[in-house]
Amino acid sequence: xxxxxxxxxxxxxxxxxxxxxxxxxxxxxxxxxxxxxxxxxxxxxxxxxxxxxxxxxxxxxxxxxxxxxxxxxxxxxxxxxxxxxxxxxxxxxxxxxxxxxxxxxxxxxxxxxxxxxxxxxxxxxxxxxxxxxxxxxxxxxxxxxxxxxxxxxxxxxxxxxxxxxxxxxxxxxxxxxxxxxxxxxxxxxxxxxxxxxxxxxxxxxxxxxx
Amino acid sequence: xxxxxxxxxxxxxxxxxxxxxxxxxxxxxxxxxxxxxxxxxxxxxxxxxxxxxxxxxxxxxxxxxxxxxxxxxxxxxxxxxxxxxxxxxxxxxxxxxxxxxxxxxxxxxxxxxxxxxxxxxxxxxxxxxxxxxxxxxxxxxxxxxxxxxxxxxxxxxxxxxxxxxxxxxxxxxxxxxxxxxxxxxxxxxxxxxxxxxxxxxxxxxxxxxxxx
Numbered sequence: 309x310x311x312x313x314x315x316x317x318x319x320x321x322x323x324x325x326x327x328x329x330x331x332x333x334x335x336x337x338x339x340x341x342x343x344x345x346x347x348x349x350x351x352x353x354x355x356x357x358x359x360x361x362x363x364x365x366x367x368x369x370x371x372x373x374x375x376x377x378x379x380x381x382x383x384x385x386x387x388x389x390x391x392x393x394x395x396x397x398x399x400x401x402x403x404x405x406x407x408x409x410x411x412x413x414x415x416x417x418x419x420x421x422x423x424x425x426x427x428x429x430x431x432x433x434x435x436x437x438x439x440x441x442x443x444x445x446x447x448x449x450x451x452x453x454x455x456x457x458x459x460x461x462x463x464x465x466x467x468x469x470x471x472x473x474x475x476x477x478x479x480x481x482x483x484x485x486x487x488x489x490x491x492x493x494x495x496x497x498x499x500x501x502x503x504x505x506x507x508x509x510x511x512x513x514x515x516x517x518x
Numbered sequence: 519x520x521x522x523x524x525x526x527x528x529x530x531x532x533x534x535x536x537x538x539x540x541x542x543x544x545x546x547x548x549x550x551x552x553x554x555x556x557x558x559x560x561x562x563x564x565x566x567x568x569x570x571x572x573x574x575x576x577x578x579x580x581x582x583x584x585x586x587x588x589x590x591x592x593x594x595x596x597x598x599x600x601x602x603x604x605x606x607x608x609x610x611x612x613x614x615x616x617x618x619x620x621x622x623x624x625x626x627x628x629x630x631x632x633x634x635x636x637x638x639x640x641x642x643x644x645x646x647x648x649x650x651x652x653x654x655x656x657x658x659x660x661x662x663x664x665x666x667x668x669x670x671x672x673x674x675x676x677x678x679x680x681x682x683x684x685x686x687x688x689x690x691x692x693x694x695x696x697x698x699x700x701x702x703x704x705x706x707x708x709x710x711x712x713x714x715x716x717x718x719x720x721x722x723x724x725x726x727x728x729x730x
Contacts, residue, residue: 322545329547329591333554335608336598342557350553355542396556399632402675402699417526417663419570420586429552433536435586441528444665448713454534464716468526470661471697471721472633472680 359428362393363476364497365490366426367508371481372490381405384476388426397474398425404467405478406504411462412477413451413504415443416469423474427502434503444468454505477504519657520664522578527665527708548587555590564597566633567687571659572596633681635694641724643698647673648730651700651722659687662726666718669706670730674719675699682723695724 336342366388370377380387384401388394401423404412416422417440422430433439443450447464451457458464467475479501485493500506525531543549559569572593573581581589598604643649653668654660661683677697685693699719704712 325588325591326545326547329551332591332595333550335604336554339603341563341603342554346557347550347553350556351543351549354552355549359542396560399634400678417665418523418661419573429542431537431540432586433534436531436535437525437528437582438531438534441525441531442534444526444718445708445711446713447716450534454536460715462715464713465701466716466718467699468663468718468720470663471677471723473677473697473699473721 354424354429358424360426360497360499360502361494362391362428363423363426363499363502364494365391366393366476367478367497367502368490368494370478371485371493377478380478388476393425395425397421398423399474400472401426401474401476403476403478404465406480408480409461409463410465411451411458411504412465412467412475413443413447414467414469414475414477415440417441417444418468418470421469421474423476426476427499431499451505454500456506477502479504479508482508482510519574519659520655521574522581523574524664526663543587547591551587551591551594555594558594558597563601563603565686567659567681567683568597568600568689569593570683571687572600574659635679635681635692637679637694637696641676641696641698643673643676643696643724643727643729645673645676649673649698649700649722649727650730651702651720652726652728654726656684658684660684660726662722663720665707666700666702666720666722669702671700671702671706671720673698674701677721680723682725684723697721697723698727700727 333342333344333347337344366380369391370380376387380403384403385394385399388398388401406412420430420435422434439450444466447466448458451464469475479497482496485496495511496508498506498509501508543552555569558564559566573589575596576584576589576592580592584592595604599606648670649672650670651662651666651668654662675698677699679694679696682693682695685691698721700722701717701719704714704716704718707718
């Protein structure tokens, strides 16, 4: 838009949203309903402390410790709590295991339910209509478009998170990772592999300059 | 309600657009709206079901155009107007998407910690049982997606009992029920248009299901 006039809303929708959010926070603060420092703390927690690195530790432990894997598949919430993870949107986690014959993928068609304590907040594509509408009807095509082409003999199970359950995919441990310890393995576990739209990947090694 | 939020199976939304190295929040206001919504929907003013229903009540064009945190922002505004905390006039008068108060907005009950409950009877259905999702179209909140209504499936997991969203969203009580993961084969859902070797597991509250 090249023209200017004094109605900010028309010129810059993002700015208008920011102002609208600010107006709401100001009103709630004036009424004593929210405190800015509480909001700051929540934002910081979800922006920095909670994310897929948590889920990666869970998966790496399951790959390294068969007894832990058994507990994880029997009671995901309790096994995940062993590593110190839990809380909002993780009150009841069910872990579904990928095998040579079955591939699992998670969606929430009605909103955007997602296991926050282990994956953090969902990426935009997970929340947008394209993924939510399509993955239940044409999961094979959707996964292929997202870079994951599965053998036609592999059954695809889509999990639509329509109740209080939050699903976490346990991806298969990649071949060739046998010598790695648990910490190294965690580097292979991607967010997308725990949603079911990708596979674990070798971590990008940091190259020394020169 | 059969709203725009109930997206499963719809055509026309195009390709999935992934953003490499996406930040958790794209703008500072998104994080603040996220935190405000979290505080309000877990507090005494509302509950998660009322919050979800406030999003569903957005006009469809706004639902699709506002983006995720834009929807959350408008839902928080709606909840605050519904519960009498804010008057419409207190918000910017020029805020499309803020709905008038619901006709019979009851005083919200105090939020309980979590939705898990115990019920004094065993689950009605067992693992392996063939069930059918009811053909129902309630005008209010429900967690039974349209694309499985009337369809036949098999119970694969019995979940615990939880607060029933369909009543809790409307201040009509918790009415806790068991939920079940029900497996619907692709062909049952989409007929000849289904991809071979695919199935969808949907979590269904007990009253959504009937024995086959």
